[in-house]
Structures are given as C-alpha cells and as structure tokens.
Amino acid sequence: SRYGRDVPENTSATHPLALAPVTAPESSADAFVADFLHSLNFDRGVALSASSANDRYFALAHTVRDYLMARWLEDLRRQKQSQSKGVCYLSAEYLLGRQLDNNLLAGGLADIAEEALASCGISLDDLRQHEVEPGLGNGGLGRLAACFIDSLATLGVPSIGYGIRYEYGIFRQTFVEGQQVEQPDSWLSLGSPWEFARPEDAQTIAFGGRTETYDDEGVTRSRWVPGWNVQAVPYNYMVPGFQNGRVNTLRLWSAVATNAFDLRIFNSGDYEEAVRAQTFAENISKVLYPEDSTPQGKELRLQQQYFFVAASIHDFLDNMLAEGFDLSALPDRVIFQLNDTHPVIAVPEFMRVLVDEKKMEWDAAWAITRQCFAYTCHTLLPEALEVWPVDLLGRLLPRHLEIIYRINEEFLDAVRARYGDDEMRIRNMSIIAEHPVRSVRMAYLATVAGARVNGVAELHSQLLRDKVLGDFDDFFPEKFTNVTNGVTPRRFLRLANPELSGLITEAIGDGWLTDLERLRELEPFAEDSGFRAAFGEVKAANKRRLHEVLRARDGFEVSDGHLLDVMVKRLHEYKRQMLKVLHVVSTYEGVVSGRVPAAEVQPRTVIFGAKAAPGYTMAKRIIHLINAVGSVVNSDPRLDGRLTVIFPPNYDVTLAERVIPAADLSEQISLAGKEASGTGNMKFALNGALTIGTDDGANVEIRELVGDENFFLFGMSEPEVSESAARGYRPSEFYQEDAGLRAAIDLIASGAFSRGDRSVFEPIVSNLLYEDRFMVLADYASYIAAQERVDDAYADQEAWTRSAILNVARTGFFSSDRSIRDYIDRIWHTPPLA
Numbered sequence: 001s002r003y004g005r006d007v008p009e010n011t012s013a014t015h016p017l018a019l020a021p022v023t024a025p026e027s028s029a030d031a032f033v034a035d036f037l038h039s040l041n042f043d044r045g046v047a048l049s050a051s052s053a054n055d056r057y058f059a060l061a062h063t064v065r066d067y068l069m070a071r072w073l074e075d076l077r078r079q080k081q082s083q084s085k086g087v088c089y090l091s092a093e094y095l096l097g098r099q100l101d102n103n104l105l106a107g108g109l110a111d112i113a114e115e116a117l118a119s120c121g122i123s124l125d126d127l128r129q130h131e132v133e134p135g136l137g138n139g140g141l142g143r144l145a146a147c148f149i150d151s152l153a154t155l156g157v158p159s160i161g162y163g164i165r166y167e168y169g170i171f172r173q174t175f176v177e178g179q180q181v182e183q184p185d186s187w188l189s190l191g192s193p194w195e196f197a198r199p200e201d202a203q204t205i206a207f208g209g210r211t212e213t214y215d216d217e218g219v220t221r222s223r224w225v226p227g228w229n230v231q232a233v234p235y236n237y238m239v240p241g242f243q244n245g246r247v248n249t250l251r252l253w254s255a256v257a258t259n260a261f262d263l264r265i266f267n268s269g270d271y272e273e274a275v276r277a278q279t280f281a282e283n284i285s286k287v288l289y290p291e292d293s294t295p296q297g298k299e300l301r302l303q304q305q306y307f308f309v310a311a312s313i314h315d316f317l318d319n320m321l322a323e324g325f326d327l328s329a330l331p332d333r334v335i336f337q338l339n340d341t342h343p344v345i346a347v348p349e350f351m352r353v354l355v356d357e358k359k360m361e362w363d364a365a366w367a368i369t370r371q372c373f374a375y376t377c378h379t380l381l382p383e384a385l386e387v388w389p390v391d392l393l394g395r396l397l398p399r400h401l402e403i404i405y406r407i408n409e410e411f412l413d414a415v416r417a418r419y420g421d422d423e424m425r426i427r428n429m430s431i432i433a434e435h436p437v438r439s440v441r442m443a444y445l446a447t448v449a450g451a452r453v454n455g456v457a458e459l460h461s462q463l464l465r466d467k468v469l470g471d472f473d474d475f476f477p478e479k480f481t482n483v484t485n486g487v488t489p490r491r492f493l494r495l496a497n498p499e500l501s502g503l504i505t506e507a508i509g510d511g512w513l514t515d516l517e518r519l520r521e522l523e524p525f526a527e528d529s530g531f532r533a534a535f536g537e538v539k540a541a542n543k544r545r546l547h548e549v550l551r552a553r554d555g556f557e558v559s560d561g562h563l564l565d566v567m568v569k570r571l572h573e574y575k576r577q578m579l580k581v582l583h584v585v586s587t588y589e590g591v592v593s594g595r596v597p598a599a600e601v602q603p604r605t606v607i608f609g610a611k612a613a614p615g616y617t618m619a620k621r622i623i624h625l626i627n628a629v630g631s632v633v634n635s636d637p638r639l640d641g642r643l644t645v646i647f648p649p650n651y652d653v654t655l656a657e658r659v660i661p662a663a664d665l666s667e668q669i670s671l672a673g674k675e676a677s678g679t680g681n682m683k684f685a686l687n688g689a690l691t692i693g694t695d696d697g698a699n700v701e702i703r704e705l706v707g708d709e710n711f712f713l714f715g716m717s718e719p720e721v722s723e724s725a726a727r728g729y730r731p732s733e734f735y736q737e738d739a740g741l742r743a744a745i746d747l748i749a750s751g752a753f754s755r756g757d758r759s760v761f762e763p764i765v766s767n768l769l770y771e772d773r774f775m776v777l778a779d780y781a782s783y784i785a786a787q788e789r790v791d792d793a794y795a796d797q798e799a800w801t802r803s804a805i806l807n808v809a810r811t812g813f814f815s816s817d818r819s820i821r822d823y824i825d826r827i828w829h830t831p832p833l834a
C-alpha cells in the first residue's frame, strides 16, 4: 500500500531519533496484531482478556489510523508548502456514514486486519457493527458533501472540508404505535476514535454588539464592537483517498465558552450565570437542525452558520497562507465552495476581514471576494430558499448587515445602469426583501457574490436559470453552470455490494473503482446467460443478507422470491411517498374487494425508509399511515403473503448500504420540477435496480443513459405540471373520474387502517382531495399503469436481469469523481497536487 511511505516530519527537534521519518507500521498481519495490541494496552489501558467490544473497536480504529498517519502528516505539510490553489468546501452538513470500513478499504488494509483480528480470536465483522455512524446531516445535501470529500482525496485535489461537529446528529427515529418518536443521537457518548481535537488551533468568534466609525490616520473607517464571543475548537478527521497514498482533512468546529467571557461573570460573583453562559456558548454546536428543505429562521441556526464559516475563513487565512502572502493573489490560492446557502454569511465575513481588518479598499476587496466564492443551489422549492430577517441579522451581526446593504446598493446601481428605473425588476432582484418582513435573501447574496452558480442536475440548473434566478441569469448569464451530482463508488458499490463488485472485477478488472465510466465494458455481458445467472445470484444473496439484517435489527420476517420495491429518502410531500402508499392500498383493495384474484398479484415486498422533520405534521401523519397500512396488509390472509410492507425505523447511511444492493425497483417519484437531483436514484441504478420514476432531477439523465426500455417512466413532465398549475389544478376531478383511485382513497377515509376511526387520516385525505400541492392524484393513473409494466417485466427474469446489468453498465457517469472533475473544469480550476 502506498500509505506506508516514510516521511521526515519531526525535524524541528534536535535528538537524532527525531530526525527519523514518521513511518507506518509494516503491512503484515503480524505487525497489525502488534500495533492493535499495543493500542489496546497503552491507549485503552486494558488487556485483551478484559477488553470490551468498544475497547477493541477503538484499538482497531487507532491501528488503522496509524497506517494512514505518515501520509496525512505529509499531505498537511505539502498543501501548505505548495501554495497551489485549493478548495475550501463549506458545508453545514456531512452525512459520513461509518468510517472503519471506508478507511480499511482506502488504506488497502481490510485483508490484513481481518487476518490479524482472527488470529486474536476477534471477528472484524463484530467490530464493524460496533461503530455508531456520525449522522451529521439530514439527507442528500449532507451525503453529497461526504461523497465529494472522498472524491477530492481520491483525485488528489488540495482541499479541506469545513463544517460543524454537532454533539447530536440527526435524531434516532423510533415508532410508537406506528408514529415517529425522536430520540437524541448521542453519537459521541463512547467517544470517536477518528477525531483529533486541536484546541491550540481554536478561533475566537464574535457576535452581537454594535458598529462604530473611527478615524484611521485621516480615513474614516467602520468597525465592529462585538458584544460576546465563543471559542471554535477544531477537530480534524482523516479523509483518505482510495489506495493512492493521499489523506485530506475534514475539519469540524465545536463551540466552547471563552475564558474571558466566563471570567468576567465569575468575577462578578455570579456562579450560576457563568455556568449558564457556558451552556449558552456550547449550545451553538449542540445539535443538527433536523429540518430538510424548510429553513426555520431560528437565531441559533444563524449562530451556527456564522460560527463555522468565520472559524473556517480565519483558519484558512491564519494557517494556510505563506508568510507575507499578498492578499490580492487570493483568487489564485483558494475557492470557497458554498454548499447551499447555509454558509453564505461567509461572504460578508470575508469582506469584513479584508476591509476592516486588512484595511483594503472596498472595491479591491469586492473584486477579490467575487472570485473566491462559488455557490451550489440544491432546491427549487420557494419555501426552501433561506431568508434572514434584517432585525435578527442586525442584532447578531451588525457589521455584516451593513456590508450586505452596501453590496446590495452597488448591485442595484448596476442593475439600474443596465435596465433603467425598472422598479419591478429592482424589487425582484434586491438582496433585501421587503415583505412579509424585511429580510436578506441568502440565495441572491450568493448569486451576486459567487463567481459561479450551479444547480445539481441538468434539469435543475435549467429551471434555476429559467425560473428561480431568472433575472440573475439575464444579468450575469456567464455565472450559471451545471454540475450533475454523483456518488462515491467506493462506499456505494465496493463496500455496500462486495459480491457485485467481485463479479464486475472478474469481468472487466478493477479499474472501474476510480474510473466508473469503465462499467460500460459490462454491456456485452448483458447478453451472456452465464453472467446473467451470476448477476441474479448476487442479487438473491444481497436480498438474503438484507433479510438477516432486518430480522436482527427490527424483527421483520421477509419472504424470499418477492420483487423488492424500495422507497428510501426523507419524508416530504414533494417526494410523494403518498403515491407509493396509494399503489399499495390499490393492490390491497383490488384483492379484498374480490376484483383481483390474489394469485394474480406479483409477489412484492415494499420497503420504506424515511425520517420526517420533527415539526412537519403532515409528513409525520404519512409515516403513521404507512405503518398502519403495513400492519393491516401484512396480516390479511386474503393477500396470501403476496404483498408485504416493511418500514424499518431510523433509515441511515448504514441501512442504505444494506437496502440498496438488494433492491429490484427504485422509486424516484417526485413531482416533476421539484427534486433538484436525487442521489439515491444513482446508487440504486449502479447496484442494478430498475427505476420507476418521473422526468425529474437526475432521473432525466439516468433515463437518457440507460435507455427508455430499461426505465419505467410515468407522470407529467415539468412543463405539463406548470401548465396544469396555471390552469388551476383541481384534484377532486381525478378522484371523481378514476374508480380505482376513488376506491383507494375511500378505503383510507373509511378507517380501514385506523380500526374504524375515520378521523386519524382525515387530514391526509382532505389534503389530497382539496389541495394536493404536489399533484399526487394527477399522476396516479400513470403511476399505476407504470407499476403494471413493472409486474409484467419482472415476470421475465432473463429480460429483467439484462436490463439490470445495463443499468449498472450505463450509469458510470454518476460517480462523484466525475462531479468533482466537472467542478474543477467549470468552477474551481484547481489541478490535482502531483
């Protein structure tokens, strides 16, 4: 492995031993055992015979770390020394998933570790299960950030990921009588062996107070006189590239009270107040906001955002620049990528540093800033576009508000210069919204400041230009670009699906792991009946493995021989889990009403996985309905075991890695024009599931690549949705005209899934009939027809498997390595470090 190379590092000491290189342990099972036992005895302070599973997991993780360490130290040094342009990826979320397996794979250590542990009588697999995944993200946006840092390391791009070390990640979901109940995710309670606290690199982050002007040698300047501050303590995590000897850094910030803050209060003798102050400071990184696609506008959230971006900018400027660095050269040194609007407050902070602290002229500072940021948008839902009330922002960050006003003034002057006094246009483009309350539109600020603005799939980027940011596209068309999302093939193919990976490698070699387009070479194998048989065997094995996981995890019994139909993603009305529920209820209703003989039903198991934002009542009702439908359908003997609904609680990255490789059918059924991209859709196709989906997000590109005949398309297109909305959508008309739809909805309304209590799901039913914002009823007939095509297609297993293989072979485009190359070509212009 290339991680073992020697690196001279301790050269500032005088002892001759310190001049020796930092080395990785020798790559052998014996050396691994020695290191593992050393760590167990000397780091954990236990003997093997007395060790707990947690002790062994820690010792194993530390041993893996030791193998990566020399290269990490080297990359940290080189990134600073080379002074070549690098990426600072700013993201409020990183949904990392478990680390152990990923790091074993990256370091090429899996076999040695397995052998080494076995020789100590320990099962590697048992220790794998011991890891609590760091769930520091909500869903797609956070998981994308995790895939991107993996690809950045694998491509050897100089880069650092910055974010927040939430003490509590995304909540643990439980079901009580079918309803979601949230439990805190105390992922750190047993400690994390992967992190390195660096309190000596802490930054002080100020808040509140006021601004003032002062005379600076004849120049009138503004400055911020903050009211309070906290310490941002960084924790470093290794991000190893895939077997390439590179290790990048993820740096997550944790908030602690500053001494000054404490002391002042302590000295006033108010012990309780001092402790309260500490709690107040530490609240900033306490918990991940569990909202997805619905920003809350809470002050603590803005504190989190400013806290981590201010710490990150200062960290970069203080620690990564060469002595005497000329700040006007910053655009050749760094690009800050804004993962959605959550880090956009970095823009005025950067201006404040340049103008107020570095005493740069405004225009010069703005010219630099405009080249140092780029913005990725992840949504199309208007309610998901973040805005901050001026009141709140001015109270927390008064100087930043002034800076935002000035940016806006100058921008609107330029707009006026171009279009004249078109007041309507000015109002529409202003970074400051006046209604319903005076607020800062963060997406507009990001668009004005960013060198580039990108959407996350072709359709999404087009709709951004045409609709959400249309006036801005008119004003600066050169800023807009697309980078279609991707997923890391290491985690989501190699680790999640070792059997399929083995089969692929047997057929075409292992080059696909870093060049996923090479999956194309599998195409001819779709015609090879021996390969198809092997492929089918892998799918069956993955299903058996999933069944075992579901039995052990939640006590579910799943039948063999079913079509495995999977819908896993956050619960949101626009994603339309309701449409899937209506399909299940229709199938059920068809049998129990006697219209369809059970024997004619294609045996299916439908798996749902979904968390609802704790405050999102309708989403929680839908979860309740899914569980209620499941418990009725699963126990009705008339179905003859041919339809099962399974909803394991707490869908997370770890469960995704088990569910996706087993799936036959991937449900990607959002209303067209609402899902920015989707990334689960990519993971399923790469693992050989066929997609039933709308013409939305990256589904469009998946279908183009796999071919119409290997994709089940249904539903309105985006232009049809817009037309229908403009005409005035009346869902009840669909209910009146479609007997099947009516029967399904009536069955829910009748209380059939709520022990006769009609009130329980009444809000869902009336929402569908009288509002149905996401046009579930309009797409119902088309969806049911597509599901009938699925049933027919599944009956021909040879043809189905051929399609599944072609899905794998033709979706190599969706590697996050390709996404990162696109970011480099279109936005960052950061060559890999040699």
Ligand code: T68
Pocket (backbone or CB within 6 Å): 138, 139, 140, 141, 142, 144, 291, 292, 293, 294, 295, 378, 379, 384, 456, 485, 675, 676, 677, 678, 679, 697
């Ligand atoms: C998702 N967005 C998009 N948001 O919905 C999905 N939002 O289509 C896309 O594939 C993915 O981003 C990656 O681009 C989110 O996941 C959030 O999680 C989120 C979190 C906080 C506030 C708002």
